Amino acid sequence: MNEMARLQKRRLALYGWMLAAPALALMSLFAFYPAIATFWHSLFSRGTSRRPSVFTGFENYGDLFADPTFWTVATNNLIYAGVTIPVSIIFALVMALWANAHIPARSFVRSAYFTPTILPMIAAANLWLFFYTPDLGVIDQITGFFGASPTNWLGQPETALASVIIVTIWKEAGFFMIFYLAALQTIPPDLREAARIEGAGRWTYTRRVLLPLLMPTTIFVFVNAMINSVKLIDHLFILTKGGPNNASKLILYWIWEMAFAYFDSPHAAAMTILVLLALGLVAVAQFRLVEKRTHYR
Amino acid sequence: MTSQPPFIRISSVSRVFNGGNGVHDLSLDIPRGSFVVLLGPSGCGKSTTLRLIAGLEIADHGTIEIDGKDVTSAPPSKRSLSMVFQSYALFPHLSVAENIVFGLKVRKTKKDEIKTRLADALRVTGLEGYEDRKPAQLSGGQRQRVALARAIVAGHPLCLMDEPLSNLDAKLRHAVRKDIRDLQQRLGITVVYVTHDQTEAMSMADIVILMKDGRIEQIGNPADLYLKPATAFAAGFVGSPPMTLIPANALPTSVIPDGFDANNLTFGIRPEDLILSTGQNDHPWGIPATVTGSEFLGAETFLFVAIPGTDGATARLPGRVEISPGTEVSLSWVGAAAHWFDGEHGHRLTPTVPGTSAQDTKITSQPDTATSTL
Ligand SMILES: Nc1ncnc2c1ncn2[C@@H]1O[C@H](COP(=O)(O)OP(=O)(O)OP(=O)(O)O)[C@@H](O)[C@H]1O
Ligand SMILES: [Mg+2]
Numbered sequence: 001m002n003e004m005a006r007l008q009k010r011r012l013a014l015y016g017w018m019l020a021a022p023a024l025a026l027m028s029l030f031a032f033y034p035a036i037a038t039f040w041h042s043l044f045s046r047g048t049s050r051r052p053s054v055f056t057g058f059e060n061y062g063d064l065f066a067d068p069t070f071w072t073v074a075t076n077n078l079i080y081a082g083v084t085i086p087v088s089i090i091f092a093l094v095m096a097l098w099a100n101a102h103i104p105a106r107s108f109v110r111s112a113y114f115t116p117t118i119l120p121m122i123a124a125a126n127l128w129l130f131f132y133t134p135d136l137g138v139i140d141q142i143t144g145f146f147g148a149s150p151t152n153w154l155g156q157p158e159t160a161l162a163s164v165i166i167v168t169i170w171k172e173a174g175f176f177m178i179f180y181l182a183a184l185q186t187i188p189p190d191l192r193e194a195a196r197i198e199g200a201g202r203w204t205y206t207r208r209v210l211l212p213l214l215m216p217t218t219i220f221v222f223v224n225a226m227i228n229s230v231k232l233i234d235h236l237f238i239l240t241k242g243g244p245n246n247a248s249k250l251i252l253y254w255i256w257e258m259a260f261a262y263f264d265s266p267h268a269a270a271m272t273i274l275v276l277l278a279l280g281l282v283a284v285a286q287f288r289l290v291e292k293r294t295h296y297r
Numbered sequence: 298m299t300s301q302p303p304f305i306r307i308s309s310v311s312r313v314f315n316g317g318n319g320v321h322d323l324s325l326d327i328p329r330g331s332f333v334v335l336l337g338p339s340g341c342g343k344s345t346t347l348r349l350i351a352g353l354e355i356a357d358h359g360t361i362e363i364d365g366k367d368v369t370s371a372p373p374s375k376r377s378l379s380m381v382f383q384s385y386a387l388f389p390h391l392s393v394a395e396n397i398v399f400g401l402k403v404r405k406t407k408k409d410e411i412k413t414r415l416a417d418a419l420r421v422t423g424l425e426g427y428e429d430r431k432p433a434q435l436s437g438g439q440r441q442r443v444a445l446a447r448a449i450v451a452g453h454p455l456c457l458m459d460e461p462l463s464n465l466d467a468k469l470r471h472a473v474r475k476d477i478r479d480l481q482q483r484l485g486i487t488v489v490y491v492t493h494d495q496t497e498a499m500s501m502a503d504i505v506i507l508m509k510d511g512r513i514e515q516i517g518n519p520a521d522l523y524l525k526p527a528t529a530f531a532a533g534f535v536g537s538p539p540m541t542l543i544p545a546n547a548l549p550t551s552v553i554p555d556g557f558d559a560n561n562l563t564f565g566i567r568p569e570d571l572i573l574s575t576g577q578n579d580h581p582w583g584i585p586a587t588v589t590g591s592e593f594l595g596a597e598t599f600l601f602v603a604i605p606g607t608d609g610a611t612a613r614l615p616g617r618v619e620i621s622p623g624t625e626v627s628l629s630w631v632g633a634a635a636h637w638f639d640g641e642h643g644h645r646l647t648p649t650v651p652g653t654s655a656q657d658t659k660i661t662s663q664p665d666t667a668t669s670t671l
Contacts, residue, residue, distance in 0.1 A: 193353050194386035198400030198447075199374035208399070212390045 035276060042269035053266070060270040070271075072246045073254045076161055080250055081229035084168045089221055091173035093214070096180030097206075110181070117175040125238035128167045129154075132239070157247035160240050164248045167235050172228060176221045183217040184210075219290055226282065230275060251275055302365060304329035304455070304487050305350065310359030312345055320345050320511040323359070327489065327504070329454075332481050334498040335491045337508035338534070343491040346508070347457050350489060352376050363455065378455040379448040383463055385440050387432040387447075394419075394428040397446045404451075418450040421480065438469050445477070449484060456481075458490045462497065474501060495535050499523070507531050529643040532565045532636055538599060540565045541610035544640065551582055554637065554648035561640040568613035570634035573600065573626045583627030586610070588620050602626060 042060055047053030064070050099110045116124060131138045135150040144150065153163045187210070195205040211218075233253045236242055242249030242257070249257075251271065259268035303326035313319040320342040327333050335343040348354040349361060352373035360369045368376050379400075387396050397418055401411045419425050422442040432440055441461060448456050461477070462470045478501050481488045492498055498505050499519040507514040507522060514534075515527040526532035532540040545553055545562035553559045574583065586602040589609065598618040603609045610628065620626070637646040 188384060188386070190382050190384055190386040191388060193373075194380070194382060194388075195399070195403075196353070197351060197373045197378070197380045198403055198451075200399075200403045204403055208403075209388055209390075215390075 038269045039273050042266055042273050044266055046264055046266050060266050061274070063267060064270055064274070069246055069249075069254070073249050073251055076247070076249055077230070077251045079161065080165055080168070081226065083165050084172065084229055085222065085225040088169045088172040088176060088225055089218065091169060092176030092180055092221065093218075095173060095177045096184055097210075099177065100181055100184045113174045113177050115174065116171050117178070119171075121171065121232065121234035122238060124171050125167060125235035128163075128170075128235070129238055132163055154240050154248075155244060157244055160244060160248040164235065164239055167239065168228075168232060171232075171235075172225065176225070179217050179221055180214065183214050187213055219286075223283075223286070227279075230279065301329065303327055304331075304364055305489070306360075306362040307346075307350070308360050308362075310349060310356045310361060312349055312354050312356050318342075318511065320349070320508075323511075323513060325506060325513065325516060327487065330485050330487055331503040332478065332488045332490065332501055333504045333506060334502035335489065335506050335508060336495060336498040336502075336534075337493065337514070339493055341508045342511040343493070343508055344459055345511075347380075347459050347489060347491050350376075351378060351380055351457050376455075377453045378457060379451055379453045381444045381448045381456070381458040381461040383460040385432075385444040385461075385464075387440060387443055389432055392429050392431060393424060393435070393443050396432065396443055397450050399447065400451050414450050414452075418446040421449065422446040437464055437466075438473065441465060441473060445480070449480065449486075453486070455487045455489070458488060460491055460493070462492075463494075470497075477501070496537060499535065505535075507534065509534075525645070526565075526636065527645050529563050529565065529638040532638065536567060538568050538611045538613070540567050540636065541571070542638075543604065543607040543610065545637075547604060547606035548584060549582060552584075552635075556649050557637060557646065562646070563638040563640050563643070565636035565638060566610070566630055566634060568599065568611045570630050571610060571612040572629045572631075573602075573612055573614070574629065575624070575626055583629045586626055586628050588622055588624045588626060590622055591618070591620065593617055602628065604628070 043055060043057060044053045045051075045056045045059070095113050099106060099113060103109065119127070132153040134140055134152045134155070135144070137153075139153065140148075140150045151159065153159045191209055191213075192205060195209055200208065230250075230252060233250050233256075236248065236250060236253045240248040242253050252275075255268045255271050255275075258264045258271065305325075305327040307323055307325050307327075310323045311319070311321050313321065318340070323346060335346055337343050345354060349356055350363075352368065352371060352375075356369055360367055362368065363376055363378070388399065391399065394415055398411050398415050401414060406414075415428075419428065422445055424439065424442055424446060427435065427439060427443075432443065435443065441464070444461065448458075458477075462473055465473060474497060477488075477490075490501065499522075502519055504516065505519055505522050506516050509530055515522060515531045517525075517527075522531060522535045526535060526540070529542055533542055542563050542565045545557070545559045545564045548559070548564055550559060552564075553562065584604060586604045588600060589603050590601045592599040592601075597616065598614050600612045600614060600618065600620065601609060602612065612628075637648065638644065639646055
C-alpha cells in the first residue's frame with residue numbers, strides 16, 4: 001500500500017515534468033540560452049578584422065558607466081517610466097470607471113478608448129508626427145488659435161521627451177482600460193448597493209471597495225506598463241530617433257543603436273545585461289511588496 | 298396598532314421599467330415593530346418594492362414615508378435602514394469584523410463604540426471567533442450571519458431582507474428562519490422580508506403582502522391568507538399542496554350556492570377539506586373521481602385524483618392511506634370549507650346566505666368516516 005502510494009507520487013512528479021518539458025525546452029532555447037550567451041558576449045572586446053575580440057572581463061561595463069550618454073539615457077528612461085506608468089494606469093482606471101458607468105453611447109465610448117490600442121505603434125507615431133508638425137500640425141493649429149507661436153515639439157530638447165511620453169500614454173491607457181473594464185464587470189453590483197446602504201458615497205466606495213478589489217488587475221497592469229516602459233520604443237524611430245542631442249533617447253533604442261548602427265555588439269550586450277538585472281530586481285521587489293497586500297478572489 | 302401612525306407608508310407608488318414590468322400603484326402601511334413578508338411568484342415586483350423602500354430605486358409616482366418623514370427621493374443612507382441581500386453582498390477583501398463595521402466606520406462612529414457594537418453583533422449572531430476570516434473562508438450559513446450582523450450592528454429601526462435564506466439548504470433555512478424571527482422580536486425592529494416561499498412567509502410573518510404582476514393581491518396575517526384568500530391566485534399560491542381550483546361547471550349543479558353563475562365561477566377546496574369515500578358509502582351527493590397517485594409523507598398522505606373536465610384535485614389525509622391508482626372514489630366536503638371565486642376576475646365571492654348550500658347539513662355529521670373506512 002505504502003509502496004503504491006510512493007509509486008503513485010513519483011508517477012505524478014514524472015507527469016509534471018513531462019508536461020513542463022516542452023515549455024522548459026523552448027524557454028531554455030529562446031530565453032535562458034540567449035541571456036547567458038549575451039552575458040558571455042558582453043565580457044569580450046569588440047572584434048575587428050585586424051584585432052580579434054579578446055576576453056576583457058567587465059571592461060565593457062566600465063566603459064558604459066563612464067559614458068555620459070549612459071547616464072542621459074538612463075535618466076530619460078527613468079523619467080519616461082516614472083511618468084508613463086502611473087499616468088497611463090490612472091487614465092486607464094478613470095476611463096474604465098467612466099465607460100463602465102451607465103452612460104449613453106457606452107459602447108461608442110469604449111471603442112473610442114480602445115482604438116489607439118489596435119493601431120500599430122508605427123502608425124500611431126505617424127499620426128502623432130502629424131499632430132506635432134510645427135505650425136501645420138493639429139496642436140500648433142490649436143495653440144496658434146490662442147495666439148501662441150509655433151513650436152517644434154519634437155525638435156527641441158525641452159519638449160521632445162515629453163512629446164514621446166504623451167504618445168505612449170495615449171497608446172497604453174486604452175489597452176489597460178480593457179483590463180480594468182473586464183475586472184470591473186466581475187464586481188457584483190450589489191456590493192455597490194450594500195455600500196450605499198451603509199452610507200458610503202461614491203468616493204468612499206471607490207477607495208474602500210473598488211480599488212482593493214481591482215488591486216490584482218492593477219498589479220498586472222503595472223507590470224505590463226513597466227515592461228513597456230523599457231520595451232516600447234517603436235515610436236522613437238518615427239518621431240525623434242532619440243534626438244535632439246539624446247534628449248528623448250531610451251535605453252532599448254540606445255542598445256539598438258550600439259548594436260546595429262555602430263555595430264558595437266559587446267557594449268550592447270553589456271547594456272542588455274544591465275537592463276535584465278534591473279528588471280529582475282524590480283520584479284522581485286514587486287512580488288515581495290505588493291503580493292502580500294493584495295486580495296485575490 | 299390602528300391608532301398608531303404607520304412606520305412605513307407607501308402611497309400609490311409606481312416604478313415601471315422599460316417593457317412595462319415593475320410595480321404599479323402600490324399602497325401599503327407597515328406598522329412599527331412588525332415582521333412583514335412580501336410574497337409572490339418570481340418577477341412579481343417584490344425586490345423592486347423592497348428597493349423602493351431602501352432607496353435603491355426611485356419611484357416614478359407616489360410617495361414613501363418612513364417614520365413620518367417623506368423619503369421618496371432621499372438616498373439610502375438618509376433612511377436609517379439596513380439591508381440583507383440575497384447574495385449577502387459581503388465585501389470579499391474585508392474580514393468578517395471589517396465587513397460588519399463597514400457602515401459604522403463610514404459614518405465615523407467613535408472607536409470604542411464600534412468595538413462594543415461589533416462585540417454585540419458578533420455575540421448575537423454567534424460569530425465570535427470568526428472575526429478575522431475572509432468571507433470566502435466561511436460556510437454559506439456563516440456568511441448569511443455576517444450579513445445579518447452587518448444589518449443589525451448600526452441599530453437601525455428598519456431592516457430589509459431580500460430572500461436572505463435562498464442560498465441555504467433546507468435544514469439550515471429552518472433554523473435561521475427562527476433565529477431571524479427571534480432577533481427581530483428581541484431588537485424590536487421592523488423587518489420587511491422578501492420571499493417567494495410561502496412556507497417561509499406563513500411561518501415568519503405578522504403580515505403577509507401577497508403580490509402578483511406588480512400589484513398587491515392581498516394583505517393580511519397568515520391565517521387570513523390561508524382561510525380567506527381574497528382571490529383565486531392567493532388561494533392557489535398559499536398552502537402546500539395548494540388549494541384545488543376547478544371550474545364550477547364541472548361540478549353538479551346542486552353544490553353551487555344559490556345566486557352564482559356556474560359558468561363564471563371557480564370552486565376552490567383545501568386538500569385537507571376534501572373528503573374521500575369509496576363507492577359503498579352512499580352520500581346523497583358526491584363528485585365521482587379516480588385516484589391517480591399518492592405521496593406518503595409520514596404524518597400524512599397526499600392523494601391525487603382526476604375529476605373529468607378538470608385538472609384534478611389533491612386530498613390530504615392523515616396518517617398512512619393506501620389506495621391503489623385507478624380506484625373510483627367520490628369526493629365531498631363540508632359546505633363552509635368551499636371557496637368560491639369569480640371565474641373571470643378571480644376575486645372571492647361569498648354565498649349570499651352562508652352555510653345554506655344544499656349539501657351542508659347532510660354531510661357534516663360524517664366527515665371522518667370516509668377516510669377511516671379506506
Ligand atoms: N432594472 C430593471 N430593468 C428592467 N426591468 C426590470 C429591472 N428590474 C426588475 N425588472 C422587471 O421588473 C419585474 C419585477 O422584478 P423584481 O426583481 O421586483 O421581481 P421579484 O418579485 O423580486 O422576483 P424574484 O422572486 O425572481 O426575485 C420583473 O418582471 C423584472 O423583469
Ligand atoms: Mg427578487
